[in-house]
Amino acid sequence: VTDAVPRAEIVSVGSELLTGATVDTNAAFLAGELTRLGFEVAGVRQLADDRRVLATAFAEARARSALVVVSGGLGPTHDDLTREGLADALGESLAEDPALVERLRKRFRAYGPMPATNLRQALRIASAQVLENPIGSAPGWWVDRDDSVVALLPGVPSEMRRMWTDAVSVRLTSRFDLRPLHVRTVRTFGLGESMLAERLGELVATPPRRGVTIGIYARDDGVHVRFETRADGSVVDALVERVRSLLGDDVYGTDHDELPRVALAALAQAGAASVSTVEVGTDGALAAILAGVPAEDGVARFAGGLVLADTSAVSAPPPADAVLRLVLQPASDSGRSRAEVSLDGPPSLSLTTDRVRIHGSGPQRLRRSAFAALDQVRRAAVESAASRSPHRAPL
């Protein structure tokens, strides 16, 4: 086992990425996966469907990095040139693979005659192994030559992700000597980034051990403190516990503890098996978030929600054990707004706040107000539990 972390690069191919017509979500997915597996992602590029540009970029990336993951440009049309670009970079030539031709014909039997142009998808260089695409017509390639691996994946996100999971990640873990990244996250709500950094003090300023990186990320569902290490995971576990105790009730969970689920669990704990919502000024952000929480024992069921444009509409929410109300005021010129949150429900958990500050603009402001309402429910449960537990005198 060596200490070196292998370098990877990501290339996304498609002229639509260079005209702003499409946001490249594939690169972020692949970057996350490669980092987690144990690669250092040294760079990401988006490039046009241009054979010469691609050939140069592939050759440069292979010279620098042990792995190059490419998505896009594997379609059947004349402007899908990823195959040609890699062939040029490697000095190999393309030839029809009879097995791929047969596979394409079989696939098209269900849809009618195969356009002749699709035969381009049966082209292969000698050093490429085929990666199956069970849900699309573009096969992928795995090219392991001269101490460097290039993987070509389709650009359609669902096909790319499926091929990654089924075929690429397993090959990578057996081909490379990888130390996976340990990632742990502490999730908070109600603190700004700078306030949070101040509360954590030297913990953030000077990481306590080499090999641990700390990131603070502002998200719609609060500020996340993220620790990463390729070394011993227990170091990071201890840091997580220290952050929890420094931040107290502003922490709502760790790792995969989602705020909506935490709030719905607090409601169930307080005796409400179901909850419905009434929201004004949020374009339905609260209902959208709650509707997305999977049903589960010990978690209140979302019975439905009422989305209103203003407070004048008179209508009743779907019947439920508890009703959560959220009114988001329009944003001021300085970009701040406030939300009013109330909960009619179990006596131990009723709440009325008339001033939660919401920052941000656009859809972000709306989603943040919904998370702020859910955080109010969580806090009410924390306070209610604290008031019920007897204060103990120190022994």
Added chain:
Amino acid sequence: VTDAVPRAEIVSVGSELLTGATVDTNAAFLAGELTRLGFEVAGVRQLADDRRVLATAFAEARARSALVVVSGGLGPTHDDLTREGLADALGESLAEDPALVERLRKRFRAYGPMPATNLRQALRIASAQVLENPIGSAPGWWVDRDDSVVALLPGVPSEMRRMWTDAVSVRLTSRFDLRPLHVRTVRTFGLGESMLAERLGELVATPPRRGVTIGIYARDDGVHVRFETRADGSVVDALVERVRSLLGDDVYGTDHDELPRVALAALAQAGAASVSTVEVGTDGALAAILAGVPAEDGVARFAGGLVLADTSAVSAPPPADAVLRLVLQPASDSGRSRAEVSLDGPPSLSLTTDRVRIHGSGPQRLRRSAFAALDQVRRAAVESAASRSPHRAPL
């Protein structure tokens, strides 16, 4: 005026872009803006906060392209290294700019003492002009040297966009000889990409004039046919009319005609001044979309919506002149699902469909079902208008 289209490159700086923690939306915004202004975007890169890597990348990009637009890495902390990277690439040194120091101190007066580390944001190279940042602490740079321009912008999307609009785009149009791109879009609903391409036939296969590019993009609100040219815009206008007549009622608009607004206008036309919604299985996608349509004369007002988890809940939607109901069935194993749409409202526009096919998965499936419901409303209006207009015999 020369015929050459100046090349631009985009660099997004930030290690969080290489670990998958953040999706790079800045690059897509800048790519769209640069293309529209009249640049050819030759490449986009995401790079880590690494001084040497950045210096190399900036030098390479300047050698290839007339313009390099960089976002990110202008913050106050030690890992914000974009300034240093560009100074190295240009062989210049950084010095504190007294005017920038004063500006920072003034800005911080409102918040309390300025951390010393923020002084890094007052550093400047001699050839950099300062770009004002009215809503953040990171000033931008405009560096015009040796026939190549580099613009440094903050990474926070709202600050980047504001600086782009206020300071960068105007400088670019006066500095470069640009021919803006003419873009026109035909928006359709109800046709798949390949069916649409078949209906358009040779119009798509062989563009009728040089200098016009045609793209077909599947979006949640239907399939868009996009024409672009840097030459005479009237060529593209004629193409748009030809596509409209080839596709008939599957076209719901052009350019900025949004489907929700088209449907709400159809409702107003039929006599419904307001509409409310009841939706099941969609996580509130329909209410979210309708709530986002700005109020306007001639367009039905969205009075509110009821979001339900299943059809068993009994509750009334907010009162309105028309009620649009959408029930989305769970997706089958093959990834298809169907939606039922009905409208109680003006007699001329009532509708019941029990089978609209919805493709896709995840949030996309939900949004597509909402757009499918709105398309049903639009189609009902088209059919109602057709049945009212007397059939004329040819002269």
